[in-house]
Amino acid sequence: MRAFPNDSTIQVVRVKYGHLLGRGPEATAIGTLDTEAFNKSKAMELPRNIVIGHDALLAVGEVCQALKLGKKALIVADENTIKIAGKTVEKELTGRKIRHSEYLIPDATWEEVRDGEERIRKGDFEFAIGVGGGRSIDVAKCASFNAGVPFVSVPTAASHDGVVSSRASIQKDGEKVSIGAQTPIAVIMDTGVIAESPFRLLASGCGDIISNLAAVKDWALARNLRNEYFSSYAAALSELAARLVIENASTIKPRLEESAWFVCKALVSSGVAMSIAGSSRPASGSEHKFSHALDRIAKKPGLHGEQCGVGTIMMMYLHSGNWQEVRDALLAIGAPTTARALGVTDDEIVQALVHAHEINKERYTILGDEGLTLEAAERLAKITKVV
DSSP states (O other), X not given: OOOOGGGHHHHHHHHHHGGGGTOOGGGGGTOSSOOTTOOOOOOOOOOSEEEEETTGGGGHHHHHXXXXXXXXXXXXXOTTHIIIIIHHHHHHHHHTTOEEEEEEOSSOBHHHHHHHHHHHHHTTOSEEEEEESHHHHHHHHHHHHHHTOOEEEEESOOSOGGGTSSEEEEEETTEEEEEEOOOOSEEEEEHHHHHHSOHHHHXXXXXXXXXXXXXXXXXXXXXXXXXXXXXXXXHHHHHHHHHHHHHTGGGOOTTOHHHHHHHHHHHHHHHHHHHHHTSSGGGOSHHHHHHHHHHHHOSSOXXXXXXXXXXXXXXXXXXXXXXXXXXXXXXXXXXXXXXHHHTOOHHHHHHHHHHGGGTTTTSOOTTTTTOOOHHHHHHHHHHTTOO
């Protein structure tokens, strides 16, 4: 056993908790270490169970039972995902004597969230399960949060890190808004199902993960210029996920379960980084502002992760980072790197750059408070070969 000089371990405890022992202010004189400056406290909401792999859907019932979530679940899905994975989920729940009902949604709107919340309350459901891509999981996430019950995330595609995080993208008053809800208590990712989903969705997930590079740089900038809270651990984990995707970009292929496995693990790392940080900061910065602005401006926006990937190319340039590396990785994966590949116009890209700083103004990024001028936006898009 290691010896502690002058019984320093006991001294620290007394300094911290002396008043609880009835020893009064004099207890602080016992210690030799100055603890007055340390007043940090951090709560982290993390998934308790994460299952990734072939036939992972078969673990749904076991996981729900092990976590003691209850005997009645509301399954949120759409017409496609209920067939792809929902029926298997129902079978596994039935096998564990967990009653369940389906709630099939057409889209992820605030109306669906309210309806889902009401169903949970009136039906006395003890937890919710989101089965699908982004929409079903986002509705399940928000509805369960509002109703005060846990939820399980069962993604059928790996198109973005929202399947693991507490953030949700919901249509409200005609536009998409990012809403804070709750982290899933469990995440179950069946790589066989995800590998069979359209490869465009997996490539989009890669774009979302790679965008962590720009997000972390923005976060560090906000720490340096605005004294914003910064978690080195969360930042490192977020960057690690992005680096793994970039370094293995050439191996991520369509209908290859190992590729799905790899991307799923990276998405989980990204989601956990956000949980550690207590916000989306490690995975959402100027590149996400660009994507949200493009959602508002473009007639036919691309997928979220696709737009974040393209945004990262340009934001890394502004950060004097290796934007060519990001572009090359996206090309190797088969993700868009240009306006044309995204299905938007050059002008829509430029306008999104000009207005990106207006999104989530309290979040400081490389775009600053004033944003880019039209000329600067045009030059940026051309230099990075986005237009």
